[in-house]
Amino acid sequence: MTAAHGFEHLLRDLTPQVLNAVCRRFGDFALCEDAVQEALLAAALQWPKQGMPDNPKNWLITAASRRRIDLQRSDAARQQRENTAAILALPQPEPVPAVDDTLTLLMLCCHPELSEPAQLALTLRAVGGLTTAEIGRAFLVPEKTVSQRINRAKKRISASGAQFRMPPPEKQAARMSAVLQVLYLIFNEGYTASSGTSLNRVELTAEAIRLTRQLHAQVPHDGEVAGLLALMLLTDARRPARTRSDGSAVPLAEQDRSLWDSAAIAEGLELIGKTLASSRLGPYQIQAAIAAVHDEAARAEDTDWPQILGLYDLLLGIAPSPVAALNRIVAVAMVHGPAEGLRQLDGIAGDAALASHHRVDVVRAHLLDMAGEHEKARSYYRSAARRTLSVPEQRYLESRAAPENPASS
Structure with a gap:
């Protein structure tokens, strides 16, 4: 991996962590997100030339916090004087607490006043760290459209007065559908990258699985959350066999199944088995069941295709989509x-x-x-x-x- 790619991956990993920290500090989302994006741009320009700081996260939090103060000022005459005073008075960033606020950020991005496309685009950038171009490919829409959706979404959140805190339990259910779709899109972009030289982007699949585990721990009886986690595990288990030595893709039927992650398959099978027996059926559970049929076949020719066809018929009956x-x-x-x-x-x-x-x-x-x-x-x-x-x-x-x-x- 080149140094440039190394910086890119690090900045992607740090994006939600830095945004969480700045939002905790200042409260409002829109200005904080703008400030973090500018800090990320500064890092992308400076670090390759000047070297990476000893603590990249704190560097970004400090830069974003300073930019957040600049963005809030409206009086240009006072800006230079107050900027110096504010920077000198600005305390060092506090250590990121053990509590992970990423789900709080995710719920905020899925605010009910936003349209579903806006929710998805905003969350994919703020939580998943995807670029507007990557989001556009995920949605099959132009990059300019994604940028417009993100800008409108931030304005709506600001106008609503929403703060950086987890919504009460009675309001969380309304946002769950968008949350699950966002997590699934992040996972899919990582499992089969829409562009580039690598088939997999492990940092995205790992982040999607991590967030979905957290969500499952908070709502263990939600069948669709469990189904989505099972789907991710059963699918990601095949990753070690999906590329050849030259990096080219290997289709499912040709994969060396001895390379599949048996522990992930076992966990996914247990999850989907429990949720199918106890929860109302949903599309993520059905997709997980399809993945389970594939993973349970020792050889490609052993695959139970009639069962898979029946499951797809069931899926299209409750959640029709062109891709399905x-x-x-x-x-x-x-x-x-x-x-x-x-x-x-x-x-x-x-x-x-x-x-x-x-x-x-x-x-x-x-x-x-x-x-x-x-x-x-x-x-x-x-x-x-x-x-x-x-x-x-x-x-x-x-x-x-x-x-x-x-x-x-």
């Missing part, structure tokens, strides 16, 4: 044959939400390969490779498109 419908097509092909899969794929491929998604071409290529139409499959693999921004996925798809590929001959 696309994933279901693979199960259809495994149960009823590639011709039926291709027929059903034609029925959903025109969905506007899938129009720019390279996964449509990936699925079509895979089904064409299954049907023996290898030359057509290669053209769709090439098309998918051109459309993805993930280098590991590009390498895998280009290898599938190669004439010498044994799977396509």
Whole structure:
């Protein structure tokens, strides 16, 4: 990893911690978030040239606190005089307490006065540390749209008078749906990065799992929280087998399952087993059940595809989505044959939400390969490779498109 990438990863890890500390100190979210973003920019510019400070977190907290004072001043004539006095009087940042305020920050970002897209965008930046470009790719919307949503969201939070504190229990439930979706999006961006040279961004998957564990500890009887945690564990367990030595992606059917994390699988299976038996069924629980069927198969050919297809039918019945419908097509092909899969794929491929998604071409290529139409499959693999921004996925798809590929001959 280069020094520049090292700084980038460190700043991403520190973002929610620094924002928590500054919010605790000053109370208001919007100005604090602006101040932290400016401190992060200063660090990104200064540290590579001047070297990293001994305590990067305290450096950022101090810089953000000073900028927060600057932002609050409206009288330009007094600014220079008061700036010097404020900086001299500013106490050193207090040590970050043992209590983790990240969930408080997450709940604040999911304020009910915000639209769901605004909640997601704001939380992904403030808690997950994602850039506006990464958030845009997660939502399939332009980066400019994400920036506008974040700015509007901060203004709404300020206007509402919301403070940096956990909402009372009776108000937390209303924010839980957005919270779970945000955590899932953070996990997905880490598990399959939407761009870059690495397939996985472990810092994001680890943070999503950590936050979801905390949430599960606070609401242990919430079936969907338990389901989401189980889904993350059962999915992340496959990470050690998902890339080859050259960094290219390895599809599920070709993975060395002996490399899967058996402890994570066992924990995920126990979680989903308990919650399915005791809680009202929800989409995260169903997705976790699908992941469990995959993980319980010792070999790819042992996978219980009829059960997976039934679970996808159940999922689409309670939480329809284009992505779930696309994933279901693979199960259809495994149960009823590639011709039926291709027929059903034609029925959903025109969905506007899938129009720019390279996964449509990936699925079509895979089904064409299954049907023996290898030359057509290669053209769709090439098309998918051109459309993805993930280098590991590009390498895998280009290898599938190669004439010498044994799977396509």
